[in-house]
Amino acid sequence: MTTTAQAPPSGAGTSRTGAARRALTLIAGVAVLALAVCASVMYGSRSTSFADVVDVLSGTAGPNITTIVESRYPRTALGVLAGLCLAVAGTLMQGVSRNPLADPGLLGINAGASASIVTATAFLGATGATATMWWALPGALIAGVLVHVIGASGAGTGLVRLVLAGAVLSAVLMAYIQAVTLGRPKVFDSYRYWVVGALGGRDFDVFTAVLPFAAVGFVIALVLGPSLNTLALGDATAVSLGARPARVRAGGLLAATLLSAAATAAVGPIAFVGLAVPHVVRALVGVDFRLQIVFSAIAGPALLLAADVVGRIVLRPQELMVGVVTAFIGAPALLLAVRRMRGTT
Amino acid sequence: MTADRADLRTASPRGYLTLGRTVAVPVRRVSVVTAVVLLLLTACAAVATLSLGRLGIPLADLAGALTGGAEGKDAFVLERLRGPRLVVAIGTGAALGLSGALFQSVTRNPLGSPDVIGLGSGAGAGAAFVALMLPDTVPVSVGALAGAVLAMVLVYVSTGTGFRNPARLVVAGIGVAAICTAVTQYVVYAMERDRAAVLSAYVNGSLSARAWDDAGTIWLVLLVAAPLCALIARRLDIGEMGDDIAAGLGSEPQRTKTLAVVLAIVLCAGAVSVAGPIAFISLTAAQIAKRVTRVSGPHLLLSAVTGALLLVLADLAAQQLPLFGNLPVGIYTMAIGGAYLGYLLTREWRRGVL
Numbered sequence: 001m002t003t004t005a006q007a008p009p010s011g012a013g014t015s016r017t018g019a020a021r022r023a024l025t026l027i028a029g030v031a032v033l034a035l036a037v038c039a040s041v042m043y044g045s046r047s048t049s050f051a052d053v054v055d056v057l058s059g060t061a062g063p064n065i066t067t068i069v070e071s072r073y074p075r076t077a078l079g080v081l082a083g084l085c086l087a088v089a090g091t092l093m094q095g096v097s098r099n100p101l102a103d104p105g106l107l108g109i110n111a112g113a114s115a116s117i118v119t120a121t122a123f124l125g126a127t128g129a130t131a132t133m134w135w136a137l138p139g140a141l142i143a144g145v146l147v148h149v150i151g152a153s154g155a156g157t158g159l160v161r162l163v164l165a166g167a168v169l170s171a172v173l174m175a176y177i178q179a180v181t182l183g184r185p186k187v188f189d190s191y192r193y194w195v196v197g198a199l200g201g202r203d204f205d206v207f208t209a210v211l212p213f214a215a216v217g218f219v220i221a222l223v224l225g226p227s228l229n230t231l232a233l234g235d236a237t238a239v240s241l242g243a244r245p246a247r248v249r250a251g252g253l254l255a256a257t258l259l260s261a262a263a264t265a266a267v268g269p270i271a272f273v274g275l276a277v278p279h280v281v282r283a284l285v286g287v288d289f290r291l292q293i294v295f296s297a298i299a300g301p302a303l304l305l306a307a308d309v310v311g312r313i314v315l316r317p318q319e320l321m322v323g324v325v326t327a328f329i330g331a332p333a334l335l336l337a338v339r340r341m342r343g344t345t
Numbered sequence: 346m347t348a349d350r351a352d353l354r355t356a357s358p359r360g361y362l363t364l365g366r367t368v369a370v371p372v373r374r375v376s377v378v379t380a381v382v383l384l385l386l387t388a389c390a391a392v393a394t395l396s397l398g399r400l401g402i403p404l405a406d407l408a409g410a411l412t413g414g415a416e417g418k419d420a421f422v423l424e425r426l427r428g429p430r431l432v433v434a435i436g437t438g439a440a441l442g443l444s445g446a447l448f449q450s451v452t453r454n455p456l457g458s459p460d461v462i463g464l465g466s467g468a469g470a471g472a473a474f475v476a477l478m479l480p481d482t483v484p485v486s487v488g489a490l491a492g493a494v495l496a497m498v499l500v501y502v503s504t505g506t507g508f509r510n511p512a513r514l515v516v517a518g519i520g521v522a523a524i525c526t527a528v529t530q531y532v533v534y535a536m537e538r539d540r541a542a543v544l545s546a547y548v549n550g551s552l553s554a555r556a557w558d559d560a561g562t563i564w565l566v567l568l569v570a571a572p573l574c575a576l577i578a579r580r581l582d583i584g585e586m587g588d589d590i591a592a593g594l595g596s597e598p599q600r601t602k603t604l605a606v607v608l609a610i611v612l613c614a615g616a617v618s619v620a621g622p623i624a625f626i627s628l629t630a631a632q633i634a635k636r637v638t639r640v641s642g643p644h645l646l647l648s649a650v651t652g653a654l655l656l657v658l659a660d661l662a663a664q665q666l667p668l669f670g671n672l673p674v675g676i677y678t679m680a681i682g683g684a685y686l687g688y689l690l691t692r693e694w695r696r697g698v699l
Contacts, residue, residue, distance in 0.1 A: 106519070168690065175683065179680070338503055339504075
């Protein structure tokens with residue numbers, strides 16, 4: 001079992017055509033994100049037109065339309081934040097572990113955060129968005145450590161071991177979460193969709209509670225970008241270039257944990273966004289982690305919002321939770337990654 | 346080991362339960378003793394299932410009730426409430442255990458098990474689709490079979506190497522399982538809206554409110570599949586030595602494997618069509634059978650008995666544990682089987698397997 005080593009950042013970064021292409025990609029990415037945000041505000045059980053949205057923004061729309069459009073602001077904001085968190089966490093984890101299959105959902109970190117939140121809500125009487133956020137952190141951290149302990153037992157580490165350990169841990173934790181939530185339907189009425197992963201039914205309180213944690217995680221990720229590039233050359237080379245692999249790894253995992261916990265506290269345990277987005281981004285902008293992190297922060301929200309809009313449309317007037325839609329979109333990315341796995345153990 | 350091989354080469358009937366020249370089921374004393382012990386344990390669990398709890402039939406009346414003397418409440422509990430559920434649990438557990446043993450023998454890997462590689466989730470998605478979207482037009486078992494076959498084709502195609510490479514098989518299985526679970530969730534939300542308990546039953550598998558129809562379905566599948574399993578048991582046993590040796594011994598490894606995979610899919614689909622995608626029974630049953638007896642071979646009979654015992658025990662817990670109310674049995678098997686799989690993984694990996 002071998003890990004796909006990241007190639008070092010190529011010299012193309014200095015060439016003018018490369019810079020032009022990246023600028024174009026950036027503009028296209030921002031445009032797609034803007035489209036997704038517009039769609040998220042426009043579509044739902046009662047769809048509005050783009051003109052309506054413009055009217056609402058300029059304050060000239062009728063009260064009904066205003067209420068409808070404004071009711072979609074919180075979920076759009078949460079979608080942007082959670083998409084960013086998940087995608088950047090996935091990029092960090094794939095970089096730190098040099099494992100192209102790493103994803104906070106697949107590796108059980110989101111399930112750990114959810115289990116912790118559910119436990120605190122059911123047995124310790126925790127309520128409110130901020131308390132939820134604080135409880136998500138230890139859960140995410142413990143799950144991450146546990147998966148690495150299981151996955152790293154024995155000589156050498158394999159990327160498949162981590163994924164399998166994550167799947168096992170997720171299965172056990174999801175069983176626990178379902179047992180607790182099904183047994184106390186009243187306590188968990190508002191968590192019913194959140195358990196699968198959903199953007200709807202939450203308000204700006206959640207956004208403001210989660211924002212500081214996400215911001216800290218994102219800043220650490222941006223700072224770590226250059227070090228992750230060095231780490232991709234292999235530990236020995238990285239050390240000789242003056243990097244400290246252990247420190248970079250710890251920082252990367254800390255940031256990934258913060259981001260995963262924030263995303264889970266906001267929208268529930270969503271898998272595959274953190275897996276699919278870095279793969280797409282790498283195909284677009286190459287292996288430079290500084291670029292990967294920035295582009296993930298654009299592509300992640302776009303993907304999550306698009307998935308949420310699809311979920312609102314397919315079952316009208318009902319909604320399909322965004323976690324179900326991302327599994328449809330993201331799991332094929334895992335199947336494609338399987339074909340690229342090298343080494344036939 | 347050398348003695349075993351000598352036996353196989355001369356096709357000596359010693360150590361095999363033979364029927365004519367084609368059927369030879371490997372039988373060893375330790376296996377027979379273990380099977381008897383497991384059957385006794387299953388019987389104890391079955392008695393406990395019928396007699397525990399507020400509605401249970403008292404132990405003193407149980408023998409009479411079973412021989413046809415049940416009246417009033419006892420008759421209701423035996424004939425409607427717990428009787429069919431118990432018979433379905435035994436049949437489903439046996440089918441899952443058998444399916445796991447077959448698949449693990451073909452892939453020669455404990456992880457090449459229907460619940461790890463997405464077979465159960467695929468059957469569950471097919472069953473949910475047919476039961477909720479096309480009610481009364483297509484039998485649920487046909488939907489489960491179609492879903493299972495589709496999931497296996499998807500896994501087989503996306504690995505690029507068939508079932509040969511365990512690492513790819515496992516990862517592709519996790520992906521396919523995620524897609525299938527999403528299909529199930531979509532179908533249930535589209536048709537049943539807000540009923541969280543219904544969703545959980547379809548995603549995790551449940552045995553509550555099973556009828557004699559379900560018992561008939563699963564036992565029919567078992568009755569058809571079990572003789573075929575016995576027919577290929579010996580060739581599977583030989584196949585575990587590797588394709589070359591198996592081919593040299595004239596056991597046609599590819600045909601054996603294909604037949605075993607088909608049987609495993611049918612058994613798993615049958616189980617899922619009556620009880621939903623109950624997780625980790627097929628993985629743990631075959632592994633426990635292997636570890637208890639410590640002899641090589643696919644352990645088909647033992648895995649079936651172990652599967653039945655595990656599912657009856659899990660369902661007993663689902664019915665009687667006061668802590669969590671009336672949870673679907675699949676949640677218990679997922680929690681306990683998952684923990685066992687975690688233990689198995691750390692153990693195997695420490696020894697450098699996989």
